[in-house]
Amino acid sequence: MWWCGNILHGSPWRIPFPVLLVDSAAINAQVHHCVSSHLLQTRTVLILVYGRYDRGFSITEEKINLRIEQADTIPVYVRECKGARIEKYLAADYDAIHIHPVEPVNLPQEITHHLEISFPPIVIPSAAKKKFYVTFPVEIGVFFEIRGEMNILDIFSLVPTKFSLYGLPGTGIITRWHRSGIFGDIPVTDMHREGVLELTLINNSATTAEVSRAVLDSYGMQMFYGDRVGMTATMEIISPLIASTTFAALPPRGCPHRSIDLYAARKFAIGPRKSFFMESGMA
């Protein structure tokens, strides 16, 4: 298991070191799509580092390999994963490659833009405010940069995907579903599989509320990375059945670098949404 990547020093996404050593026993590992399960049985795991890389980059981690090849002077992006090979020819002369965590709602196909995090029930009294941490799944985006403009090249994930229905079939929404624990402090996670959401719960309703899930709109997500992948959000309980979730632009502790917004890279004609109203309950 090894890693090779050329990091451009002085770039806004410069990483001080290319390889992190992490004790895999501390990682809340899950069965994943791309990397074989015996990878997680090793004691030490080399993990990829997010950031900016020059044109001839190559990354290998046991069963997954990302690189740029040249085919008749045309650059070709190659991802090899568990015997499957994906190739994409680049028709433009790019300046650099970026690997960033992106909003986890793209795989295996774009069915939804909402993320639902399910966690053990929390009972919060009226007028109370409490901050805690939950995990969320991570998808990895590969971008190519042309004159400062980011263009999406590939998205992949090392965690399995599960969908759910929030609300009724007629009026509800499909969500990307993720099960998390509740943590009082930042949990240790594998940053290529799970990120940490700093969720502040505010009960502005007149009664005690029980909360066991948060539904978040990916169009408002603001992801950061560094020691881990992180986001900050607030969940305001308006009534026993209605809450609003809002992302904050504040980088969480240990995550100083801002990720590229996928909807911005795709040039969607939409701006970031401020809040999502959970109108089908919180438990």
Next chain:
Amino acid sequence: MIPLPQVLPNTTIVISHLSDETNVIGTSSPREIVLLFASLAIAYLLGLAIAHYLKLKLSHRLKPDQLHLMNRVIMAILFLVAFAITIPALLDLSYTLILLVSFGIIAIIGISSQKVISNMVGGLALVYEHPFASGDFISTGNVSGTVVSTRLFSVLVRTTSGVSVQIPNDQIYSSDVSNYYANVARRYEYVVGIRYKDDVKKAIGIISGLLEDYTFVLKNPAPDVFVNDIDPDSVRVMFRIWFPSVWAKTKDDISFQTEILPRVKAALEAAGIEIPYAHREILFADPHPALPGFRAGQK
């Protein structure tokens, strides 16, 4: 020969009045005729330009038929404006006369083409009630397929075998229409039979585990796996699962059959649970029945 004014004095008066009102025919000059065609050409080119702009800006946000309808409406408005500017000046017509002629034409068309009007009204009702949109999978009458476009007189549907079917609007509006894409999630049901001697709880556990691991089986509503029936040949285990409609788009989506059912069969067989074939056990009252033409005991 008697002169015409003496024979038909009233008619002559009427004709002379009409000839005085030369504005019925108009006194249009070549300049006004050129202006009419120029304004129509400008309206047409402007409509094309607006349609191109809207396609660039909105094609990823609107469905093709919605964009098409919007372009048609814009084009119609531009043409009406062009006519309204040029026609009265060209023909020296009063608006009252234009309205009377328009009503007359509409009445004639309405009487002579009731079916067409019926389809048009049906189309307007479909646009207003919006029971489906382009891209939805619908089933009506003997036709099942994906809606390609909703037009003024008909709905174009592409069946799963690639055949385009044009259904008149009044027919589709007056019959039952099932839209498999209207809700965000849809439920599927399947049944697997196992032998009497197999462990039912174990089979349910295996199937539940497989459904849990499958990406497109929704977490909520959770899959139901239960014994549905005990028939003469097998214990029938039913599973009900919910899928995102956007993924399970067609009425008879084969993804389920090709991806989940083979896994269920393989997992059950790997656990020693078999899917039985139909069998009958026949019991005879006399263990050695005499065949016709033979005496008992004779071989």
